[in-house]
Amino acid sequence: MSTCSACSEIKGSDKNRLRIAIQKSGRLTEETEKLFRNSGIKFAESHDHLLAHAENLPIDILRVRDDDIPGLVMDHVVDWGVIGQNVLEETSMQREVDGQDTGFSEVMKLNYGDCRLSVAIPSEIEWHGLKDLEGKKIATTYPFLLKRVMKQHGINYKSVLLTGSVEVAPRAGLADAICDLVCTGATLQSNGLKEVETIYTSKAVLIQRDQPLFPEKQAIADLLVQRFKGIMAAAESKYIMMNAPKDKLEQITAILPGAENPSIIQLEGDPTRVALHAVSREKVFWETLEQLKQLGATSILVVPIEKMLD
């Protein structure tokens, strides 16, 4: 039984509704909501409520801080969670130490939330390798991930735990180095730091609690996984169309990146040329289009694909 803050109704049939925890507001939120919307889940746009019911599917979305998501899954409060691997791994190690449950299963990796956990030091300092950190103070939000790597390298250091503004720690005299999440490196640069070693690479993942789901929930989970996969496959694919000389078809097909059997359609009024349509599973570069043109292809179109179901 749970109380819904969105509609003040007590919901008793939770066993039929797939409950998913997502980040309320942050770097994973936009992409996660886009993925859900593109999968046909219609839920209230309002971010004020902790729990949002999907209007058209038996799904409830719980909006929380990302740090809470692994615990909600591991404590079986929700069925699914979308989370960065960095937070998942750090929380797992923390919970292990605290003697809490750490069980979960990975449903699938998602195609966003890419970042890396790196060591950075003041730009003017020379770097020879991790051994330079022996006896130094390192500020981080990820003490367990840092400790694991340092232990592997047999380096003794002092960890300074900061949950925000880690990048100002060296300038403020709080630490000699930092171990923080990096995407572009711009934040480091503007704080006079340079990235010297990547200790962990991360992306967003979909995880599930480590108990079988009720059949009704499993059915909706299977449906969503298929749709998520379709959206991710589509994101990497393009639909290519062109008119091409019949006698060059073999060469043209050979250079189409990751294309499956193309459809060939006879063009009206010109027995020497055909229309060719193909789905390419890879990025299509300008170079490829230029080669196609040299082989006599004309009216070449490359269009994005929104959904894909094999």
Ligand code: ATP
């Ligand atoms: P919350 O308020 O939910 O605790 P937060 O400040 O801890 O949010 P965000 O900065 O929103 O977290 O990042 C959430 C996750 O997004 C990170 O843990 C990481 O997995 C991922 N991420 C993706 N891109 C980046 C980036 N450029 N910088 C930092 N994290 C990123």
Ligand code: ZN
């Ligand atoms: Zn967080």
